[in-house]
Amino acid sequence: MEPRQQELYSSVLTPEAVDWGLLDKESLKEADEDMVSEVDLNNTYTEEEREEMENELTKLEEEITTLKQVLASKEKRHLELKQKLGITALSELRHNFNKSWNDMQTSTVYKKTSETLSTAGQRTSAAFSNLGTAISRKFGDMSMFGLQALYPRRYVCLFCTAFNEHACHEELA
Numbered sequence: 001m002e003p004r005q006q007e008l009y010s011s012v013l014t015p016e017a018v019d020w021g022l023l024d025k026e027s028l029k030e031a032d033e034d035m036v037s038e039v040d041l042n043n044t045y046t047e048e049e050r051e052e053m054e055n056e057l058t059k060l061e062e063e064i065t066t067l068k069q070v071l072a073s074k075e076k077r078h079l080e081l082k083q084k085l086g087i088t089a090l091s092e093l094r095h096n097f098n099k100s101w102n103d104m105q106t107s108t109v110y111k112k113t114s115e116t117l118s119t120a121g122q123r124t125s126a127a128f129s130n131l132g133t134a135i136s137r138k139f140g141d142m143s144m145f146g147l148q149a150l151y152p153r154r155y156v157c158l159f160c161t162a163f164n165e166h167a168c169h170e171e172l173a
Contacts, residue, residue, distance in 0.1 A: 045053070104110050
């Protein structure tokens, strides 16, 4: 046994296991290795069965080769026809994309999602419209006299001119 192997074995194996006779101190001999390699696990078939299986395997390999040749021929013809028809990879990609897009739009999931988002958009629009109306109404309820009490007259007039309020000057006068 090589020193490195012996070092590995000695670091893993305990002396007790060797003393009890559970493990041999020596590695397999060449004769033992030859005996192990001669064991044939496929020995359960007769010679006739083995020949039959080998013949079938040969036939299958020939069929596979033939099918590969036929497929290669058909792929070549396929490309020739596409070239003659002017079908390019880009046009094929575009066609596939359009088909997928149409399929998606006609699906029930897309339709339900679209309807839900449309309803949500309408409700959100209505909510913002109501909010804007409420804010406008609150500003309309504020009187210029209430602003005059909070701010001097010149600031109120600036406010009026900024919003084109001519009635302000009349009320203040």
